[in-house]
Amino acid sequence: MADHWVKLELDINSFDPTHFEKYVTRCRAEGIRLATLDELGDTPEHRRALYELNKECSADIPERGEFHSFEKYVELRFEAASYDPRGVVIAMDGDTWIGMAATSSHGDFVFNEMTGVRAGYRGRGISIAMKTFGMGFARESEAGRVRTFHHPANTNAIAMNRRMGFVDSEG
Template sequence: MPIDWVRLELDVTAFDAARFEPYVRRCRDAGLHLTTLAELGDTPRHRRALYDLNKECSADIPERGEFHTYDEYVSRRLEVPSFDPHGVVLALDGDTWCGLAASSDHRARGFVVNEMTGVRAGHRGRGLSIAMKILGIGFAVRCGVPRVRTVHHPANHAAIEMNRRLGYVDATWD
């Protein structure tokens, strides 16, 4: 039976980032560093760390199935025209990569896609997902697009609720 994916879209032009700034402050006050892959450096070592983090966090997605191999991940997610290391927001706890919000650039089509947001289990409950998503929405502003899109499995209630809290609404598109 096919999955009826939940498609959500955010109107970037109506988004009030200041309303969610306390999440970013709380993370920084807790000693967590929010950055991007561009700021850290898009290096082979950092790409491997990103892969490991994405693989671990993706295990929580309902019916996700087996994750890509590293080579598949690089060819399908990083070595594509829509990849921009500025769109990969990371949360670091010291040297530990504890969260990511990866967005891809589809500005020619008028939007950015939030591909994946995830936080390692030991770092959940601190508002990291929202803080990283806020910075990811900033990436959409940088790209000059009016919309951010994301897709979720219907059983991924926490992710759907978080996006709705940010202002994402149900959407349809081809």
Template sequence: MVDWVKLELDVEGFDDAGFERYLRRAQSSGTRFTTMADLGDAPEHRRVLYELNRTCSADIPDRGPFYTYDEYAAQRLDVATYNPGGVIIAVQGDEWIGMSATSLHPDRGHAFSDMTGVLAPHRGKGLSLALKLLAIRFVRSSGYRRLVAFHHPQNHAAIAMNRRLGFVDQAR
């Protein structure tokens, strides 16, 4: 059994200014950011999101087989916690190169970081930080104070990125 690393960010106390440069750098290099809401939460966009999520998830330690499209839609898209405004997409030209999906959980009083990932050829440029910054802004604008993320303990890059943003270990 995996002892997941459970992290939490105080969204109200988060200082955007320290991470704005990652967003500006990505935009100056031709990356634009949009959301599923802005693109249109249509079946063809959901399919592209699925493929991007599946590809990015392949690097998660012990991930195992990814969902089928129907399983993904049933567990991630066709649920009350899904909000297309909380799915941020990084795009270069016509290619979707990164994503950050955040779900809202009013019953738990927090938002949840479902997945942040960037395709391998585009990593190391701060895109994950830019995507996560936009996700945090979505959470804040949705009226939530806490953003929670769970990571496999061997997913060192994701854990380090979240801690850099100010996530701390969640009280057990």
């Protein structure tokens, strides 16, 4: 595993979603719907679908290793005190889940745990659209910052976050 993760942070108050609404608008124009897991229903079926999507999208993370079992995923994601289904954004093409942006609340910050899009849908701004849509949860949580970290070889994710205003952080 990498010994130096790229840690990034975004000041929510300085984030201007109008700069990124074009990505949300483009998704809608292409028939891609964005919704939270709370809106869709935090059901056992949807939790399984999120697991499968997360597992598929995580496969491209450098040095990710084997993905958790479903049981371990439930423990780490859904049974964690920081879990809130309002913080999980799903991108859908019809009934097909094509992307996810999962965040969790940690008091004064929201942690962006995972953002991923299925390979056939990448390069269309869906990740930025989901993260922009998900900033509503960060504001509702009254968090001042959004934090995330990446393997240094995950240059696309790092660049996307920096384009949105994330800066290097020690946190």
